[in-house]
Amino acid sequence: MGVLERSHLTIIQEVAREGSLTAAAVRLNLTQPALSHAIRKIENLLEVKIWRREGRSLVLTQAGEWLLSLANRLLPQFELAENRLQQFANGERGTLRVGMECHPCYQWLLKVVSPYLERWPKVDVDVRQKFQFGGIGALFSNEIDILVTPDPLYKPGLIFTPVFDYELVLVVGPEHPLRGAKFVVPEQLAGETLITYPVPPERLDIYTQFLQPAGFGPRQQKQIETTDIMLVMVAHGRGIAALPRWLVEEYRSRFELHPVKLGKKGIAKQIFLGRRETDEEIQYLRDFIECAGSPSSACRQLSPESGT
Structure with a gap:
């Protein structure tokens, strides 16, 4: 049996997500014959059937479903690790990824983000609304760093702070x-x-x-x-x-x-901000929560310390 690689997980995830080889090939920047060849190569390498055909569709086998769940857990963490390392290499502090489970909260969030960006000129803010596993799952899988929600679901490893x-x-x-x-x-x-x-x-x-x-x-x-x-x-x-x-x-x-x-x-x-306990030492994340619970002027007056 060969070694499972990240590229294998990416192919499995994209084929499952798109539902067809044609669409998955476009997403992966491959031709359809090249993707078909890659699929056969993965199955031969791992010595297990990952897909079965039903008509013109590819359906995951039990082994394929397990590999897909593994891909959904691991690939966001690879992406996070690469982004963080790139930020360190560029001398940046990072990107704060905010997940929204509160549709009407965008206007409120704008009032928080504007003074926060003034306070942290080397930090970007990315807002996401659609998650693979829901808001709580997105925190656990490292898709997002902060979850904005009016309905916190308390789980071990997560902290929720009421801010509004x-x-x-x-x-x-x-x-x-x-x-x-x-x-x-x-x-x-x-x-x-x-x-x-x-x-x-x-x-x-x-x-x-x-x-x-x-x-x-x-x-x-x-x-x-x-x-x-x-x-x-x-x-x-x-x-x-x-x-x-x-x-x-x-x-x-x-x-x-x-x-x-x-x-x-x-x-x-109340609006709550959820985060992982393991991120407690990331100062720009802590300060975002402090800004969210403070008037805009108070957020601007805070002065960030050095380090992340």
């Missing part, structure tokens, strides 16, 4: 009958069209903390990716939404929007 408090509110347009209400109860939304981000209901607070415990749901749910379009729809009476109060207040100068409390007590939430 907010209230989740219902958002309605100027002609909506709930405009001006002190609060709403779940049954009042039973006939409504609820506009949400493209997130499963089990990860939306409007469902888990408000509607589902009372046994109600909206008449219809529409999913929209962008905050601007969502709020334009709400302002024109095409539905309602549930968003942070601070975000609604920021958009009220552009659209006529009316926030309404969800229930008598409202729904209080």
